[in-house]
Amino acid sequence: MSEIVRRPVSRNAKLAKIPLGVAGRAAVGFGRKLAGGDRKEINTEMNQKAAEQLFAVLGELKGGAMKFGQALSVMEAAVPEEFGEHYREALTKLQAAAPPMPVATVHRVLDQQLGTDWRKRFESFDDTPAASASIGQVHKAVWSDGRRVAVKVQYPGADEALRADLRTLNRMTGLFAKVIPGADVKPLLAEINERTEEELDYRNEAANQRAFSKAYEGHPEFVVPKVVASAPKVIVSEWLDGTSVSAMIAAGQADPEGTRVLRNRVAGLMGRFHFSSPEIVGLLHADPHPGNFMITPEGKLAVIDYGACAPLPGGFPELLGRILALAVAEEYGRLTELLHANGWVLPGRTLTEQEIEEYLRPFTDPIRSESFHFTRRWMQRVAGKATDYSSPEMKTARAMMLPGEYVMIFRVLGGSIGICAQLDAEVPFMQLASRWLPGFREERDSA
Numbered sequence: 001m002s003e004i005v006r007r008p009v010s011r012n013a014k015l016a017k018i019p020l021g022v023a024g025r026a027a028v029g030f031g032r033k034l035a036g037g038d039r040k041e042i043n044t045e046m047n048q049k050a051a052e053q054l055f056a057v058l059g060e061l062k063g064g065a066m067k068f069g070q071a072l073s074v075m076e077a078a079v080p081e082e083f084g085e086h087y088r089e090a091l092t093k094l095q096a097a098a099p100p101m102p103v104a105t106v107h108r109v110l111d112q113q114l115g116t117d118w119r120k121r122f123e124s125f126d127d128t129p130a131a132s133a134s135i136g137q138v139h140k141a142v143w144s145d146g147r148r149v150a151v152k153v154q155y156p157g158a159d160e161a162l163r164a165d166l167r168t169l170n171r172m173t174g175l176f177a178k179v180i181p182g183a184d185v186k187p188l189l190a191e192i193n194e195r196t197e198e199e200l201d202y203r204n205e206a207a208n209q210r211a212f213s214k215a216y217e218g219h220p221e222f223v224v225p226k227v228v229a230s231a232p233k234v235i236v237s238e239w240l241d242g243t244s245v246s247a248m249i250a251a252g253q254a255d256p257e258g259t260r261v262l263r264n265r266v267a268g269l270m271g272r273f274h275f276s277s278p279e280i281v282g283l284l285h286a287d288p289h290p291g292n293f294m295i296t297p298e299g300k301l302a303v304i305d306y307g308a309c310a311p312l313p314g315g316f317p318e319l320l321g322r323i324l325a326l327a328v329a330e331e332y333g334r335l336t337e338l339l340h341a342n343g344w345v346l347p348g349r350t351l352t353e354q355e356i357e358e359y360l361r362p363f364t365d366p367i368r369s370e371s372f373h374f375t376r377r378w379m380q381r382v383a384g385k386a387t388d389y390s391s392p393e394m395k396t397a398r399a400m401m402l403p404g405e406y407v408m409i410f411r412v413l414g415g416s417i418g419i420c421a422q423l424d425a426e427v428p429f430m431q432l433a434s435r436w437l438p439g440f441r442e443e444r445d446s447a
Contacts, residue, residue, distance in 0.1 A: 100128075100129045100132055100137055101137060101155055101156075103127045105156060106127065106129075106137075106139065106153050108156070109153050109154065109156060109233055109234065110151075110153065110234060112233070113232065113233045113234040114229070114231060114234060120144070121143070121144050121229070122141050122142060122143060122144060122149075123141075123142040123143065123144060123146065124142045125139060125141040125142075125151070126139055126140045126141060127139070130150070131291075135155060135158040135199065135200065136152045136153055136154040136155060136158065136202075136233075137152070137153060137155070138150050138151065138152050138153075139151045139153065140239060141236075143228055143236070147228065147238060147239075148238070148239035149228055149236050149237060149238060149239050150225070150236070150237055150238070150239045150240075150304075151234065151235075151236050152202065152234065152235045152236075152237075153233070153234055154200075154202065154233040154234070158200065198307070198308070199307040199308055201232050202231065202232060202233060202234060202235040202307070203230055203231070203232055204307070205230075205235055205305075205306050205307040206227045206230035206235050208283060208306035208309040209224065209225070209227050209235075209237065209306040210226075211281055211282070211283060212277070212281055212285070212303070212306060213225065213226045213227065215277075215280050215281040216280070216281075219300075221269055221272065221273075221300055221301060222269070222273055222300060222301050222302075222303065223240065223296060223300045223301070223302045223303075224302075224303055225237040225238040225239070225240050225302070225304060226238045237304075240294065240296060240302045240304070241296065241297060242294030242295050242296040242297070242302050243294060243295050244290060244291060244293070244294050245266060245270075245290040245291075245294065245295075245419065245423070246290040246291055248262065248263060248266055248295070248423065249290060249419075249422045249423055252423060252424055256424065260424075263423045263424065263425045264425045264426050264427075266293075266295060266301070266423065266425070267374075267419070267420045267423050267425035268425075268427055268428065269295075269301040270288075270293060270301065270416060270419065270420075271416065271427050271428070271429070271432050272432060273285070273301060273303060274288070274412055274416055275432040275433070275435070275436035275437075276436055278312035278315045278316050279315040279316075279436060282311065282312060282313040282314075282315075283309045283310065283311060283312065284309060284312050284408060284409065284412055285303060285306065285308075285309060285412070286308040286309055286310045286408045286411060286412050287305055287306075287307065287308040288411075288412050288416050288418075288419060289415065289419070290419055291305075292304050292305045293419075308408075310408035310409065310412075312409075314438075315436075315438055316409070316436065316437050316438060317405065317406070317409075317438075318438040319338070319342055319439065320406070320409065320437060320439070321437035321438050321439030321440030321441075321442075321443065322338065322439040322440070322442075322443040323335065323339070324367065324433055324437060324440055325439070325440045325442075325443035325444040326338065326443060327360060327364060327367060328367050328368075328430070328444065329444065330357075332353045332354075332356050332357040332360075333353045335356060336351060336352070336353045336356045339351070339356065342403070343401070343403050344400055344401065344402070344403065345399060345400055345401070346399055346400065346401050349399040351396060351399055351400070355392075355396045356396070358392065358396070359393045359396040359397060362381070362382050362393070363382060365378065366417075366427075366429045366430075367429070367430060367433075369430070370428060370429075370430045370431055371426055371427065371428045371429065371430070371431070372426065372427060372429050372430075373424075373425070373426040374417060374420035374423075374424070374425060374426070374427060375421055375424055376421055376422070376424070378421065379417075379418065379421040
């Protein structure tokens, strides 16, 4: 393929194909139904074509378009059953695949970032990419000291493309909601906007990854690849072999009973990693999608891609633990007071105890027992409640706001739950909260 499309006009035209294509197919499908066509067959065909177009456009454009698609892919489990497996397959492809950039382009970026004699720093370098992502692709290589390494190279023009996409996608949120029912895209785009500049400089990612690698070095359950070299547009880190969580999700769908123990273990490891890192590292890995997690041959959880990390130097906020404890105890009066006092309700708006209780009820299943089984059916039900804009609960939601310091935390929480639902796994959610959330046990005891 050609290099990444940079011109905003060209990118906007490609993005516009998605809603226009969906609308066109809907009109054609309606006509075929009127003519007596098989309704189920027509719907299946339309969904498949729409899903294929979604993957083709977002994957080809890379940049913010693909990053947005990857964020949506985590919520794949929430896609209603009537949209079938086609959307799921398209979204899953966006987790770890995109058309590659030309070899000459890769070499040119390496010349600019590592010097024109960059080949001397490697024993070998594979020109065929091992993986592709939203703003860069990964190549397998051998470093000069014999270590196998992963070389992530940023697409030329990714910065311009990312910014252009985000401006366009922010204007298309209503249309994307029709393509992916049940997904609230506005918070996803707001967060991607917030973190754009940080992720474009791989030196930030290298610093985050070094912090995680040092903190978890020798850990019995987790492994983080060490950074070997870094530049603004290139990062070299140790290569890790393993089975991706994406593959485990697929295996679970093919053999639910035979893979249940493994899937539960993997989901538990992911939970412990996310809950423990703020206290251990002072950072929260904030890009939860299945392509960033693997199980190594030794049975450890390997975690990659540290471009998006939320700084939490004191661990999780104590207020978060207190809020969760009051919800567990169903102390909605005290919880409502706490939310008002700490900026979770818009200025000038007042919410009652009953309104808060009714708003939270659809989301409280995981906190009613020490362990909870996350399923697609549960995700679909919760997503349906969360996107019913005519409901009283949505009126309550519009009176609330999430303080800025909690946006990334809830993004990770939502993404992690989405992966657990794709894994169809049981997770000791409350045990993790009790161990790692400051303020939780203290508030629970007092309640």
